Amino acid sequence: MQKVYTKIETIVGNVVTVRANGVRLGDLALVGDSYATVIKLDKDIVSLQVFAGAQGVGTSETVKFLDRPMMVSFSDHLLGRIFDGAGVPRDKGPALTENMIPIGGPSFNPSKRIVPKNMIRTGIPMIDVFNTLVESQKLPIFSISGEPYNDLLARIALQAEVDVIVLGGMGLKYDDYLAFRDALEKGGAMSHTVMFVHTASDPIVECTLVPDLSLAVAEQFALAGKKVLVLLTDMTNFADAQKEMAITMEQVPSNRGYPGDLYSCLASRYEKAVAIEGAGSITILGVTTMPGDDVTHPVPDNTGYITEGQYYLKNGHIEPFGSLSRLKQNVNGKTRDDHRSLMDAMIRIYAQYKEALEKKSMGFFMTEWDEKLLKYGEMFESRLMDLSVNIPLEAALDLGWEILAECFEPNETGLKTSLIKERWPKKEAVE
């Protein structure tokens, strides 16, 4: 029997309270026709967070408790579909009600995790060669607003060798959402993609549900043996939504207005990345925009402590310095024998190029070696770093050797003689 309550006592921000008994924490309710969750109980006073916002809610609005937590339907029918932050279809398709699973479930037992061993190929040399993405890794893209992070994410979604893609959009501009959808449709990836999209104009509470919905679905696919890639953009909007909700609930803010549990909030989502023994895996690639390019801002800072590395997106390319994939050692030893050495050598020389560049800008005398470095740096940036470059790992490594050979003598690269003998391109064309 579902009881209906019609006396709302307070309405503050997106939170309404009503007197009711027998209600569980975390249960779902309908306030009018909008969903809400129970966030606090005090004797018979029940506080409800209204997903669609409390705008226009009247004190005589009906409140109906559904006696179950927030759930999402899980089945293969999800593939190709687009939902909003409350799990309601956005694509004019039918609502799904079969096989409902709760969201925000318990965490994975650490003793059941396995050390990840497979790389995920993306066709982007700055990722594949220099900071390899590893299955089950959680990596954010730190970016300044205005950088093409969503294009990058869409490209990774199209090119990554995974079974299922779950895209969680938070506070997306409507144009960006359409761009994602069109890109995935055009690229033919839509058939194995599920999208949960909250756009900037949607109610703020729904924004905080997107990661949970996306990850609950991803978890089920992974348990069914699928390799899942979860793309979350933009986690800063998620954190800001948390902040907004915490402040309206009069929580004491800790740092720049963010709630004290920001770290736990982010960690419980990112930690869903996992490789399951005998089943599939979840890899999380998120976008964290850094307000004012400030990496010490609470959101990127807390994220950095949680994730296994980060990609810095700056000036339209992934920066080789500052970007780090903590798990790359697990995989780049068995891709090709020259992978690690070449990666190290190219980065080392690129660092020297940066120094030479600085020297040049300060008007110091340029040596012959400096000139070589400048040539190398330019080639490196245009032929490998450019985000439009799309080549498989092996081709990227070969290209790396070519660039080195065009700029330097073998003994200037600091590479092992045995490797040079094997890989150094023959230079008939030049001589």
Add this chain to the structure above:
Amino acid sequence: MGTVTGYVTGINGNLANVSFDGAVHKNEVAYIIVDDARLKGEVIRINNGVASMQIYEMSNGVKVGDKVEFTGEMMSVELGPGLLTQVFDGLQNPLPELAEKCGFFLQRGVYLDPIPDREWDFTPCVKPGDHVQAGTPFGSVPEGLFKHQIMVPFTLRGDDWTVKSIKEAGSYHVRATICVIENSKGEEKELSMVFSQPVKQAVKCYDERLRPDEPLITKIRCIDAFLPVAKGGTFCVPGPFGAGKTVLQHMEAKNGEADIVIVAACGERAGEVVEILQEFPELEDPKTGRSLMERTIIICNTSSMPVAAREASCYTAVTLAEYFRQMGLDVLLLADSTSRWAQAMREMSGRLEEIPGEEAFPAYLESTIASFYERAGKVRLNDGRVASITIGGTVSPAGGNFDEPVTQATLKVVGAFHGLSRERSDARKYPAIHPMDSWSKYSGVVEMDRVEEARNYLRRGNEVNQMMKVIGEEGTSFEDYIIYQKGELLDAVYLQQNSFDPIDAACSPERQQEEFDVLFDALTQTYDLEEKTDIRAFFNQLRQEFLDWHGFEFKTPGYEEQKEKIKAFFMAKAVI
């Protein structure tokens, strides 16, 4: 005494208000009964007949009116044989067993016995009539490398207890009564190999506390010689993300010369714990030749596990450490990271609507951190043996800024500070401990005055380097340039250490002393070098020779040969 019960009157996140009948104690454990699950919690405040409980589990599904059972016992851990090699969560639930029972996910409300259900070969060491008190060993069982002592519970009060009966040597179940003690009033107590111990009270069953004066060898040159840690001392490792805190702690866990290592992964990544789990059983303890796992206990409350249990995990770890210290062992406790624990306190404090302190941390942050680190120490036990607990905690300061409350509160109470710097880790200078900002109040493997002199080269070299950035290499004098090169040399060949190199990763104290002697000799010479290019070439070559030296096994002919080669190389240019 009947069990006290109550019911939930309110719930907010993981804080529940409970109305109760009867007597309730602060910090006692209570269970909320939700459907058929029992959620563990701790009473943290009692106000006007309402007890506030922090729940150690996810609190979804709790409703007003749910029954609560109070246990009358403080938050405790079970102590007994079989703890070593295990992996526990913050509430001492064995995780692998939990996985067997519940599958991939952590199911709430499931609590398993942390002590393996088995028999042990018991050998008594007291006889009827012997006097005992809290912490007195009355027998032992062999466990892996150790003779695991079976002790009288630490919570026993009074000093007039004697042994009434004790079982003969033989195999007994871990929970079987093997000893009965009585006091002058005729009260009796039955003892088994297991007892429980409240986690928030320090164990004080020792004669006296001693000054930590013996270095705890970590085989990391930068620490042992320049920033030593003492047995029974405390140290903290603050650093921004990506500076290598966890790698450094893993190195310390691997190479630290302690009998027992307890790793408390508190609110950090699960993947890092998995690395320990997969790596340690394969590694050999150089001291005993057995698997490293045999001396290790892991307490693991990763960032996605319930927040309230994070606090418990630090206390659980330190209580286990105290248990092994009572056996006369040297214990190293590594907590990663204490900031996450402080954040858990902050969350709870916010829900209790306490008046916030700096950055919303509670006002009792400092005293709580201090009392945790103060549980470290070197002690003389009642029977004269000396034992110690060394605590090392990492701190994850927001934005890498050490001026935040947790770092500052920690710095007040520790004996050594190993500050990691982003600059050094970006330059791939590992371990990225900043040699100038960090400090230690303990003495290490090399005499302090020589270390100080060596550090002086580092300091002056750094000053010259700053100056050179402004006026360029051309404007620097030869003397200054040599000092700069000497500083760089010390940094490159002594402070930096390659943790992936099989030989360089662990540097024994004898080797550290020998290497320091040679290096110190090289640093204090005056060199007859005129041109900057010559100076640079000379130091580059010297550096290369030293680095090659690191590649030789200690005391092999190659090692000795290289040592002589280095000496000859720099003496050839020295002014005598």
